Amino acid sequence: MKVGLSFSRCLRDIIEGKVEYDNVLVIVSRTDLDPHNDNHWNSIWEGYTTGGYSHPEWKDHKDKNDEFRKLAARLYDCGKLHQPRQFKLGNPVRLPYYWLDLVVPVDDLEELPAVKAIWEQYQIIAGLCL
Numbered sequence: 001m002k003v004g005l006s007f008s009r010c011l012r013d014i015i016e017g018k019v020e021y022d023n024v025l026v027i028v029s030r031t032d033l034d035p036h037n038d039n040h041w042n043s044i045w046e047g048y049t050t051g052g053y054s055h056p057e058w059k060d061h062k063d064k065n066d067e068f069r070k071l072a073a074r075l076y077d078c079g080k081l082h083q084p085r086q087f088k089l090g091n092p093v094r095l096p097y098y099w100l101d102l103v104v105p106v107d108d109l110e111e112l113p114a115v116k117a118i119w120e121q122y123q124i125i126a127g128l129c130l
Contacts, residue, residue, distance in 0.1 A: 008057035
């Protein structure tokens, strides 16, 4: 399981097949958007494909607007896209790394009842998102 820390870079990695969608727990995004809003999306697409105010993370994918938007909407609708700026929690710092791997020590779950309970709840919620 992975936690992403960059909307643009994480979506790019999923589109490019570097990371499987089903292996993403959540993306905590500095980007503030609703992918269903045309104005939001057009601004994001322009920024990530040509630059402007953003890093042009998607410059090599200018022909994949629909694919990126569908992925963004899927993440958004399943609750896998968390956006602290929507809750006035500030703008997280852009870090040089943007994927964190989560490791659940399966062999130790019986000795860690709180972790086991969280893992079981996550599996239920993840199953509802499929």
